[in-house]
Amino acid sequence: MAEGFLRAYAGDRFAVQSAGTKATTIHPLAVRAMREVGIDISGQLSKSVDDVGEGWDVVVTVCDANCPIPPRSGLKLRWSFPDPAMAGGDDSRVGHQQDFAGAQITGQAADLFGSRIKPIQHRRAELLTYLDKIGLFAPTAGSITGYDAFEQTASTGGGKVVAAAGQQAGQPVIVAYRMGKGLVIRTGLPQWSQRVGSDQETAAVTRRMWTLLSR
Numbered sequence: 404m405a406e407g408f409l410r411a412y413a414g415d416r417f418a419v420q421s422a423g424t425k426a427t428t429i430h431p432l433a434v435r436a437m438r439e440v441g442i443d444i445s446g447q448l449s450k451s452v453d454d455v456g457e458g459w460d461v462v463v464t465v466c467d468a469n470c471p472i473p474p475r476s477g478l479k480l481r482w483s484f485p486d487p488a489m490a491g492g493d494d495s496r497v498g499h500q501q502d503f504a505g506a507q508i509t510g511q512a513a514d515l516f517g518s519r520i521k522p523i524q525h526r527r528a529e530l531l532t533y534l535d536k537i538g539l540f541a542p543t544a545g546s547i548t549g550y551d552a553f554e555q556t557a558s559t560g561g562g563k564v565v566a567a568a569g570q571q572a573g574q575p576v577i578v579a580y581r582m583g584k585g586l587v588i589r590t591g592l593p594q595w596s597q598r599v600g601s602d603q604e605t606a607a608v609t610r611r612m613w614t615l616l617s618r
Contacts (some may be wrong), residue, residue: 405438405465407444417572420459422450424471460583460586477616478585515608523593530554530568532575537615539566539579539588542607554591583617588612 406421413419421563426449437444457474464470464481472479530547532540540547547568555569562580566588569575576591598605 404433404437404444406444406447407464411442420450420455421447422452422455422473426454427452448566458541478582479583480585486560500519523554525552527551528545528570528576528592529569532566532568533572534564534567536565537579537586539611539615540568540608542611543604547604547608549598549604550592550594552593554593556589556591586615587617 404418409419410416428449429447430442434443434445452471452473455473457476459473461478461480462472462476464472465590470481475554492500506555519557528548528550529549530550530553532545532547534541535541556575556578562577562582564577565573565586567578574583577589579586579588581587595605599609
């Protein structure tokens, strides 16, 4: 379910896989619960941790016990949700638990990975770098210009914001925040990757991002 939600919300920005202790089958009630919210996971496969390899940038565990983690992974987050498949009772009770777990995962994924809280706006964006405790925007002159499409980012899931740029303070388009010992950086500029090779400012900020994320 978590894989399905993240693919739906941010599959254009992230490579997404899910895995467990061992490969089994997709629970039919999970498929039904996801179909009810417009997401089809019937084509997904149950996988073990060994099947998905290693070196993931972010690993989120969603079990309420000790979870296996792929080796050499970066930011590790634990979201403890009871396994709906372990709920006792008939199908209606299990289905209710599926719905409850889905709602929790939706909120967490939206906060961390950035569901769009507003549509992409197609107009000239001049972003003021109004907060920078980590030197993320050091390569700029205090603003980021030259973009004509942007989206305001969603909340930070309780993380501590350490850098932000937006059209006005409190409405970040680019935001960096601490989650535990990790750092998350989100850019609400769909054209960002296209400009890395042609725009010196974008390339310089990108290099700074990777420096901070690799620490």
